[in-house]
Amino acid sequence: MLNSVDSPILTEGAVMEIIRRRCPDLLDPYIANAAMIRTAEGRIMLSNIYRSYIESGISRKLPTLVFAPTSRCQPERLAQSSIDVGISLNVEVIQFLKSIVKPYLDRGNVLLGAIIGSKGDPYLPEQSLSEEESYVYHKAQVDVLTIEPLDVIQVATQPSMAEAAGISRLLSETRVPYIVSFMINPAGTLLDGKAISEAICYIDDLVEKRPVFYMSNCIHPDHFLSAYHSPVNDSTVLKSRFKGLQANTSNKMPEELNESSELHLSETPEEFAKKMIQVRQACHLNLLGGCCGTDEAHINLIAHLLS
Numbered sequence: 001m002l003n004s005v006d007s008p009i010l011t012e013g014a015v016m017e018i019i020r021r022r023c024p025d026l027l028d029p030y031i032a033n034a035a036m037i038r039t040a041e042g043r044i045m046l047s048n049i050y051r052s053y054i055e056s057g058i059s060r061k062l063p064t065l066v067f068a069p070t071s072r073c074q075p076e077r078l079a080q081s082s083i084d085v086g087i088s089l090n091v092e093v094i095q096f097l098k099s100i101v102k103p104y105l106d107r108g109n110v111l112l113g114a115i116i117g118s119k120g121d122p123y124l125p126e127q128s129l130s131e132e133e134s135y136v137y138h139k140a141q142v143d144v145l146t147i148e149p150l151d152v153i154q155v156a157t158q159p160s161m162a163e164a165a166g167i168s169r170l171l172s173e174t175r176v177p178y179i180v181s182f183m184i185n186p187a188g189t190l191l192d193g194k195a196i197s198e199a200i201c202y203i204d205d206l207v208e209k210r211p212v213f214y215m216s217n218c219i220h221p222d223h224f225l226s227a228y229h230s231p232v233n234d235s236t237v238l239k240s241r242f243k244g245l246q247a248n249t250s251n252k253m254p255e256e257l258n259e260s261s262e263l264h265l266s267e268t269p270e271e272f273a274k275k276m277i278q279v280r281q282a283c284h285l286n287l288l289g290g291c292c293g294t295d296e297a298h299i300n301l302i303a304h305l306l307s
Contacts, residue, residue, distance in 0.1 A: 082301025
């Protein structure tokens with residue numbers, strides 16, 4: 001299903017960023033929205049967000065992929081959290097999302113994933129780990145995440161090839177399919193300066209079990225088109241291996257977004273959804289969703305246009 005070139009798959013929009021906009025006090029400073037499963041208010045809010053995304057997809061008979069909020073559930077961050085948690089919180093978070101997904105399974109195809117984020121700030125590649133450091137640092141979380149049956153793990157918001165490669169090596173040693181999602185800029189490179197196609201080829205050659213495909217988070221559709229068609233990339237590699245986008249609503253550059261304390265919207269949800277469909281057609285993508293600035297309105301409109 002995930003590797004089908006022609007069949008569109010809907011995925012979620014913003015989750016953590018919606019909570020930051022609406023109820024910031026619910027977020028833990030170290031493990032963010034994962035901590036919310038420990039409170040009634042938090043569980044209700046998370047449930048409402050995920051259900052809105054699932055409903056957008058299955059009501060239009062689209063396969064729909066949602067991710068458990070485990071991006072910050074590495075042992076180091078868990079140890080810093082003020083709540084009493086351990087590495088097993090990863091399993092708790094997955095089980096929580098499974099309880100939300102389960103009632104929909106007789107209505108449509110809902111896929112369940114988890115997320116592994118970068119150690120540092122995804123906008124700052126200088127904070128990224130080396131490949132070997134990444135392999136060591138992320139191993140404990142990978143070991144726990146792969147205990148639970150999952151449709152896929154997303155290696156998300158990776159600004160550097162090296163850290164993404166280390167996590168890919170770990171996941172290649174498991175039975176769980178995985179997707180690698182890069183932070184990229186309009187010039188066609190990751191934030192560490194590596195061309196997208198170079199990073200794809202490096203990881204594909206490195207691991208025995210390759211990622212299902214590659215994608216990008218947190219870039220505006222206009223900037224994504226520029227990156228995809230940049231002459232620094234091998235278009236054949238991108239066409240065959242780059243298959244997804246969770247776009248944000250701001251056309252600011254990554255460094256501008258990292259320094260911004262306010263949400264920036266470049267267009268209406270309707271305009272954003274139309275751009276996402278144009279990107280799908282121009283870049284041969286099959287997984288579409290949202291990132292910062294998006295919510296149920298954006299995802300519902302994307303689903304409408306996909307159907």
